[in-house]
Amino acid sequence: xxxxxxELVKGLEPYVxxxxxxxxxxxxxxxxxxxxxxxxxxxxxxxxxxNEDLRLYPDPECEDLRKTVxxxxxxxxxxxxxxxxxxxxxxxxxxxxxxxxxxxxxxxTYSFYPVYAGLFNVAYEEIPLNKDFEIDAADYFKxxxxxxxxxxxxxTSKYLDTNKIEEILKSNSKNVVIIDExxxxxxxxxxxxxxxxxxxxxxxxxxxxARSLAGLRVGFAFGSEELISGLDRIKNSFNSYTLDRxxxxxxxxxxxxxxxxxxxKKKIIQTRERTIQAxxxxxxxxxxxxxxxxxxxxxxxEAEFIFKKLRxxxxxxxxxxxxxINNFMRVTIGTDREMQVFIKALEKII
Amino acid sequence: xxxxxxELVKGLEPYVxxxxxxxxxxxxxxxxxxxxxxxxxxxxxxxxxxNEDLRLYPDPECEDLRKTVxxxxxxxxxxxxxxxxxxxxxxxxxxxxxxxxxxxxxxxTYSFYPVYAGLFNVAYEEIPLNKDFEIDAADYFKxxxxxxxxxxxxxTSKYLDTNKIEEILKSNSKNVVIIDExxxxxxxxxxxxxxxxxxxxxxxxxxxxARSLAGLRVGFAFGSEELISGLDRIKNSFNSYTLDRxxxxxxxxxxxxxxxxxxxKKKIIQTRERTIQAxxxxxxxxxxxxxxxxxxxxxxxEAEFIFKKLRxxxxxxxxxxxxxINNFMRVTIGTDREMQVFIKALEKII
Numbered sequence: 001x002x003x004x005x006x007e008l009v010k011g012l013e014p015y016v017x018x019x020x021x022x023x024x025x026x027x028x029x030x031x032x033x034x035x036x037x038x039x040x041x042x043x044x045x046x047x048x049x050x051n052e053d054l055r056l057y058p059d060p061e062c063e064d065l066r067k068t069v070x071x072x073x074x075x076x077x078x079x080x081x082x083x084x085x086x087x088x089x090x091x092x093x094x095x096x097x098x099x100x101x102x103x104x105x106x107x108x109t110y111s112f113y114p115v116y117a118g119l120f121n122v123a124y125e126e127i128p129l130n131k132d133f134e135i136d137a138a139d140y141f142k143x144x145x146x147x148x149x150x151x152x153x154x155x156t157s158k159y160l161d162t163n164k165i166e167e168i169l170k171s172n173s174k175n176v177v178i179i180d181e182x183x184x185x186x187x188x189x190x191x192x193x194x195x196x197x198x199x200x201x202x203x204x205x206x207x208x209x210a211r212s213l214a215g216l217r218v219g220f221a222f223g224s225e226e227l228i229s230g231l232d233r234i235k236n237s238f239n240s241y242t243l244d245r246x247x248x249x250x251x252x253x254x255x256x257x258x259x260x261x262x263x264x265k266k267k268i269i270q271t272r273e274r275t276i277q278a279x280x281x282x283x284x285x286x287x288x289x290x291x292x293x294x295x296x297x298x299x300x301x302e303a304e305f306i307f308k309k310l311r312x313x314x315x316x317x318x319x320x321x322x323x324x325i326n327n328f329m330r331v332t333i334g335t336d337r338e339m340q341v342f343i344k345a346l347e348k349i350i
Numbered sequence: 351x352x353x354x355x356x357e358l359v360k361g362l363e364p365y366v367x368x369x370x371x372x373x374x375x376x377x378x379x380x381x382x383x384x385x386x387x388x389x390x391x392x393x394x395x396x397x398x399x400x401n402e403d404l405r406l407y408p409d410p411e412c413e414d415l416r417k418t419v420x421x422x423x424x425x426x427x428x429x430x431x432x433x434x435x436x437x438x439x440x441x442x443x444x445x446x447x448x449x450x451x452x453x454x455x456x457x458x459t460y461s462f463y464p465v466y467a468g469l470f471n472v473a474y475e476e477i478p479l480n481k482d483f484e485i486d487a488a489d490y491f492k493x494x495x496x497x498x499x500x501x502x503x504x505x506t507s508k509y510l511d512t513n514k515i516e517e518i519l520k521s522n523s524k525n526v527v528i529i530d531e532x533x534x535x536x537x538x539x540x541x542x543x544x545x546x547x548x549x550x551x552x553x554x555x556x557x558x559x560a561r562s563l564a565g566l567r568v569g570f571a572f573g574s575e576e577l578i579s580g581l582d583r584i585k586n587s588f589n590s591y592t593l594d595r596x597x598x599x600x601x602x603x604x605x606x607x608x609x610x611x612x613x614x615k616k617k618i619i620q621t622r623e624r625t626i627q628a629x630x631x632x633x634x635x636x637x638x639x640x641x642x643x644x645x646x647x648x649x650x651x652e653a654e655f656i657f658k659k660l661r662x663x664x665x666x667x668x669x670x671x672x673x674x675i676n677n678f679m680r681v682t683i684g685t686d687r688e689m690q691v692f693i694k695a696l697e698k699i700i
Binding site for chain 2: 002003004005006007008009012013014015016017020022028031033034035036037038042043046047050051052053054055056057058059060063084085087088091095096097098099100101115116118119120174175176199200208212213214215216217226227229230232233234235236237238239240241242243244245246247250
């Protein structure tokens with residue numbers, strides 16, 4: 001590797017995001033985007049924010065957005081941190097709470113976690129999911145370091161009950177426990193309500209999934225004022241202005257349009273349940289999902305074979321060539337129409 | 351400090367950006383923003399990008415924007431890195447090239463540099479500007495580590511000739527030399543042309559100043575394909591999608607509207623020269639400026655006194671309470687009208 005590189009950069013194994021094809025010929029069920037557009041109020045707010053004030057720096061404190069989030073979730077605005085997508089919030093969290101220490105997460109989970117660990121010199125230990133691909137809360141009791149768990153987990157789509165999370169929080173009072181709730185809105189219950197009892201809890205949300213704003217890059221963390229101040233310290237040592245004026249305006253509008261949000265979520269959940277029924281009829285094993293995606297395996301055909309055949313037919317899904325899950329596929333829930341095309345394609349492949 | 355914090359976050363001394371007042375009662379000459387709005391083409395492009403595609407992730411490779419930059423500056427697009435403001439590009443650069451090593455920069459310079467050093471475990475040594483507040487190139491020959499120099503320097507506004515930069519590059523072939531050209535468009539010559547000869551050179555630009563887009567958060571780095579790949583490695587270990595769809599569209603439009611850019615720059619340079627003449631008539635010492643700001647000191651009155659008096663009159667400038675420069679003020683060049691108000695206020699204060 002290049003002589004100019006630092007040892008840090010030499011040692012990294014960067015994350016590889018799902019494919020983002022430049023043309024639109026594909027039905028995109030590979031990166032868990034929302035098939036519905038963002039609220040019309042978001043479009044309107046962004047168009048209004050496209051004005052001469054773009055010459056001025058944005059508010060580095062993101063006060064308006066943080067107040068909107070706090071109104072939405074009934075928290076103090078000092079308990080909220082906002083970042084350039086939840087990926088940035090996660091990166092800052094690794095720096096603020098785990099740098100030079102140790103962290104635990106499931107063996108099958110969001111594959112960016114070990115990458116953040118590499119960036120901030122965090123030792124990590126993967127805790128295997130049980131045989132049903134579930135998180136066993138007891139495996140995390142008295143962990144010798146921090147913990148990060150996505151709920152629902154990705155790519156398994158499985159949800160862990162709030163009382164199980166509470167047990168983990170109770171038994172790890174000296175360490176930060178992050179619950180990454182990127183997919184919480186598709187049928188799970190957020191554990192934000194636990195924040196007032198557990199000073200070690202940090203909850204992370206994103207506007208990329210249920211709010212249809214993957215293209216705007218906005219994520220949040222909820223925690224005690226102290227934990228939030230740690231994230232602020234890292235952010236203000238990295239980039240004072242991580243959210244542009246347009247993203248700030250769009251995010252505020254997205255959070256204020258609750259009825260659009262409820263409606264979109266409901267449609268996706270309904271489509272998910274219909275899709276699951278159709279897949280089971282085709283001999284697929286489908287994990288219980290509380291997400292906007294499903295994790296499936298066929299009883300006879302190999303996942304990689306199906307993945308490739310779908311691609312040939314213009315349908316992108318996600319296949320992970322990794323131990324334990326290399327016979328599974330992760331499929332984002334699209335519109336009813338898209339899922340019908342997907343099911344028909346599977347019928348032909350099978 | 352909080353028990354949950356990592357040693358890293360405990361040790362940081364975060365950057366403090368210039369004040370961003372929430373109301374508009376002030377004439378803002380404190381954060382080097384452009385007094386003119388961005389190109390109308392930018393506004394148009396952002397409004398068009400505010401569409402249903404916001405549900406989709408942006409292009410993580412930022413190909414369109416990188417191609418536009420490469421057309422603009424006559425480089426290969428693989429020689430270009432784009433980030434969420436030049437502050438993010440700078441942070442990634444510290445991680446990619448200097449983490450665990452050493453870096454040299456002027457004693458009076460952009461005060462974010464020591465902060466990045468703290469974040470990425472970089473030892474740093476400040477090299478004093480000479481008695482005229484200039485960078486003496488010879489002070490940087492055979493440095494035992496990397497180098498970062500803003501050109502023009504901030505807050506001094508002074509410019510270093512390209513041939514001096516070339517001498518520094520030649521005498522430090524084993525280490526990365528970053529030239530931070532945030533203010534280069536206001537009268538200096540970019541050293542991008544040196545890139546083909548010096549593999550150790552990285553040049554950093556921003557759209558925040560001459561392109562009037564501080565509110566959109568877009569910065570670039572220019573370097574060899576190898577150096578750019580180092581920045582990519584850090585970025586892809588931190589956040590795959592640092593620029594949202596709207597910022598990408600606005601940035602492309604800004605770079606394509608060259609005539610608006612030339613016109614705005616010219617107006618600012620003319621206003622700067624007129625302002626300098628008026629200040630000299632009021633007994634101010636004014637450093638030679640090739641920036642959109644000036645660095646001034648009064649022969650009789652103290653800088654802090656003037657700073658406070660101006661604030662009382664609704665005019666914000668920047669005062670740094672630091673050794674060597676605590677009798678200076680940094681003043682952004684606004685519109686002709688704003689600078690007339692500024693000069694009149696000074697006449698009354700004096």
